[in-house]
């Protein structure tokens with residue numbers, strides 16, 4: 001442990017020497033907010049769709065049917081233990097290994113927050129969302145977002161999140177622009193993202 | 200502008216190589232009722248030294264600059280780059296000198312230094328200077344005018360009011376021409392590659408003349424165009440604004 | 445394994461070679477033009493309902509305030525990370541950081557690790573260090589994979605294979621994938637979609653079996669002990685989620701004070717970087733989450749020259765950099781010479797200041813040449829989301845380079861500037877020189893090339909010399925009144 005202590009102390013010492021005479025206090029200017037959105041939920045739907053995700057709006061009563069319709073026939077589906085909607089035939093995750101998850105075609109989850117301006121869904125991996133791995137390995141992610149979960153912009157979302165939890169911010173399906181900066185949807189994460197926006 | 204003491208800072212490159220640009224500023228300002236002085240003690244803004252890293256060498260040059268222009272209400276210069284140097288870099292040199300008197304003198308003088316288009320539009324409040332120039336012209340906004348000084352569209356406003364002049368848009372106008380002072384020789388290959396692209400964009404416009412507010416950049420662009428036998432002339436903004444029927 | 449930048453020539457020499465590569469220039473011009481346009485559209489969009497400049501000021505402020513009490517923030521980060529179940533290590537330099545990662549990997553008996561794209565692990569040469577220990581480090585970002593398989597060097601912060609086009613990438617995949625694991629499918633075309641699918645299939649087996657992953661972090665939140673990784677492809681999520689052990693190497697400048705300060709950063713970074721409103725995936729984690737993701741989490745806090753940069757009064761601001769690469773994409777020098785000419789994993793305008801700041805000037809010619817690799821056009825400062833005044837830092841570093849060489853035998857350049865200082869401090873001496881300027885230029889034009897002007901005159905004609913300087917005209921005509 002002594003080596004670590006030495007490196008730690010030395011680095012902190014160098015920092016203090018470097019900052020000698022530099023005023024510590026610094027007022028961070030507040031980040032500006034966007035102008036109020038006329039219809040936050042519609043804006044969210046539009047922006048999510050911009051990423052070439054599938055966005056469908058539905059009522060709570062229709063949700064189970066719409067979930068079923070979003071899943072291809074015969075798909076092997078995994079769901080988190082606390083999912084609030086019935087998915088007939090789905091496997092409830094009980095700590096499946098990565099290799100086991102690789103055998104599933106689709107996952108259905110809820111979300112924590114939707115961000116309208118950026119078209120982002122934030123998962124905090126609570127009971128309705130499940131472990132991070134289940135929304136990652138299957139190729140189709142059906143995500144249920146309630147209209148009352150949608151906020152205008154990033155600064156509205158952060159205070160709603162518990163930093164102690166892990167988070168995954170999802171803005172459209174996995175994508176890359178690494179080849180001639182041409183955007184291609186679908187690399188390692190789910191290649192298809194379906195967002196069911198419940199009124 | 201009665202009672203205002205205005206000095207011309209002609210710049211070293213205009214003094215030695217482009218005296219017509221300096222004469223054009225005198226003609227133009229006189230036409231607008233401004234009598235300029237040419238303080239003969241002036242030399243250079245010290246930018247070549249500062250931008251190459253020779254700060255100690257820049258100290259006596261900045262001192263000369265401050266002494267030459269002390270006492271004037273406004274200093275006008277036909278160069279965005281040299282105005283930028285006086286406004287933004289002289290303080291660095293002065294601090295380096297450790298001379299508190301120089302620091303004060305620089306901070307007092309710096310805000311009074313104006314690039315020509317700024318002086319015309321902001322200080323004199325004119326955009327129509329009564330010029331006539333019957334040519335097709337394209338305008339290159341030089342980097343220091345654009346980004347260091349933020350002259351914005353002032354040169355465009357002035358050109359828009361020149362009678363007989365047809366202004367054509369320069370593609371990728373805001374991209375650097377590749378001059379960059381000693382960059383032009385220290386990184387000559389890159390500088391030439393940039394200049395060649397700028398020259399290509401100029402030729403694409405079909406303009407007879409490429410205009411800018413800095414003869415240093417025009418030396419570079421014009422040097423490439425001339426080597427290419429492009430037949431496009433480079434003319435300083437001041438010379439167009441000074442031209443009449 | 446990828447190559448190394450050690451022993452690179454000075455910038456002008458490397459640039460000359462790059463400028464001669466027509467394919468490279470074509471690839472770069474296309475790629476940078478595309479991404480510049482995407483970024484600009486989004487900045488305009490922000491300005492329609494918000495204020496991009498105010499956002500930049502806020503972003504610069506978040507980073508600046510963290511840097512100004514960096515020691516306190518790091519101590520706090522160590523506390524919170526530790527409380528969250530992570531093990532915190534400190535590394536003074538590359539060797540220490542590499543040794544820490546290797547020790548963790550060895551303790552788990554692995555001969556391979558998967559990696560999230562990270563600038564800092566490239567900076568410290570982690571892959572090479574692990575290879576020396578018999579541990580393969582698999583790059584999982586598509587561009588990094590292209591670079592790694594091609595035994596190439598990265599040339600861009602965000603898109604390390606920006607210098608490669610689709611046809612070249614197809615060739616690399618066909619030739620090399622089989623040697624590193626699952627081969628490319630036989631009918632591989634050069635369509636980006638097909639190439640991406642080949643990468644997905646190639647890497648999936650590695651993700652599923654990896655026990656140890658290595659990452660960097662875009663941000664480290666001191667208050668909450670949270671690390672943040674911003675990515676696009678999902679390879680980051682794979683590495684951060686599936687393995688049992690996660691080691692994150694984090695430069696000490698990555699720290700921000702509070703969770704809420706991730707805004708404005710998360711609004712600035714993707715727009716400046718990939719030109720998107722938000723990148724596809726952002727992962728945040730605070731140490732170990734029982735039952736979810738890696739159950740052993742290490743964080744290596746790395747100095748490696750950052751405290752040198754912090755001590756530099758003007759250059760300190762470079763530590764605000766969030767590696768978005770906007771400055772590369774607008775740089776006219778970068779666009780023409782590409783990233784390799786900078787001889788570092790940090791190319792472009794930020795590389796031209798960061799490398800000398802981290803390494804110090806006056807030690808090697810390559811590093812000393814970097815502050816001069818700019819025409820000082822200022823386009824980088826204009827786009828930088830954290831408002832790093834790169835041109836001013838470049839000018840200051842040039843002075844440091846000159847100062848580092850004072851006292852020895854002066855170079856021809858130093859003598860020239862000393863001479864100029866004398867001439868330009870006295871208008872009478874200058875007037876004398878100017879009388880020679882006109883005839884000199886006329887002579888030079890007629891005689892063609894004269895020594896010292898050859899680098900100018902290789903592709904540019906000299907202007908015609910005037911008969912009379914302005915000063916002489918003014919004196920002769922009383923300012924034109926006697927003409």
Ligand code: SF4
Nearest residue numbers: 765766768769771828
């Ligand atoms: S210097 Fe600024 S523009 Fe360049 S990579 Fe860093 S944050 Fe981005």
